[in-house]
Amino acid sequence: MTAPEPRPGLRERKKIQTRARIRREALGLIQEQGYQATTVEQISDAADISPRTFSRYFSTKEAVLLSVDHIPPIIEAFIAAPAHLSVIDAYRQAVETTFAALDDDAREEAIVGQRLMYSVPEAAGLIYTEYVRLIGPITDALTQRPDAPTDPVERRVLAGAIVGVLIGASHGTPLPGDPISTSLRVLDRMLR
Template structure:
């Protein structure tokens, strides 16, 4: 009589395990990038440090660039934006969503995100790869704003609004990559508040 196979983990446990593996791979990759540079670090070195096989690294991150550059989709921001009270203007909803999504991040997570931004700005191939991320983020924001305003994402007013908000996001992102002491969340909220006030000078 053969023994019954071990039951498969519950879907929730599988998802948590995958998230932990993905996080461990990226954490080790960032550590190695900081220690020896992006170009000098190989996927094999990352796999060894994370105690996984190179094929596992590629399963989670199909290219080396994707260890740093995301696809531009931020589910926590989408959920936070849609959860904002209906009476808020789109700009107020953006401010509330960003504060809600990122206000509770740990110090380690904030440092990790800043390191990612710095890598994108200092490694040419990562900057090139991030252009798709930027476009996807713009489309995501336009879609959310259009959904709240009851307009088409291609509407000129929606596109102008999205461009203005994204300009604030990009300006803070660039400063944060150069200044590790910058309170990026506070700077972002201040910039959006200035935009909301009509950009007075």
């Protein structure tokens, strides 16, 4: 069992708060005015930051739509999942646990961001880039799962299979649950 991560320092907590504020303001403006009509300058003004500060937190306007902040806790929960669970079941549980732990505001923000991500044409490729990027952290986490393959290529293929299921099942689906959970259960059954 791994020791819990130490609480982030003040500077890191402020960065997390600033990032969350920028994203919250951006989503609110985009819902109110539409994606095309919302500018980085408007988002920056609403979040009480400069456009330059915006670019330190988000590489593009489209990037505010992504919920990448959920990836580290999912990976941590995946690693910490009970050893008796299969790899796929452990990942499914990690996703469900992470999203179940969100408060109502964070859940609503995740839903809004996901819906916008799938409906804004400029953002379409960004989510799939993030899915491809997710293969790396899952592959790394598999080294800590007891029943994961020991071969690095096999671990990467398994991580790719998990991400493939996420892509196939989640297109247009705001949050985990069905069809994502059902699809991961199908993959788990197929791999046994």
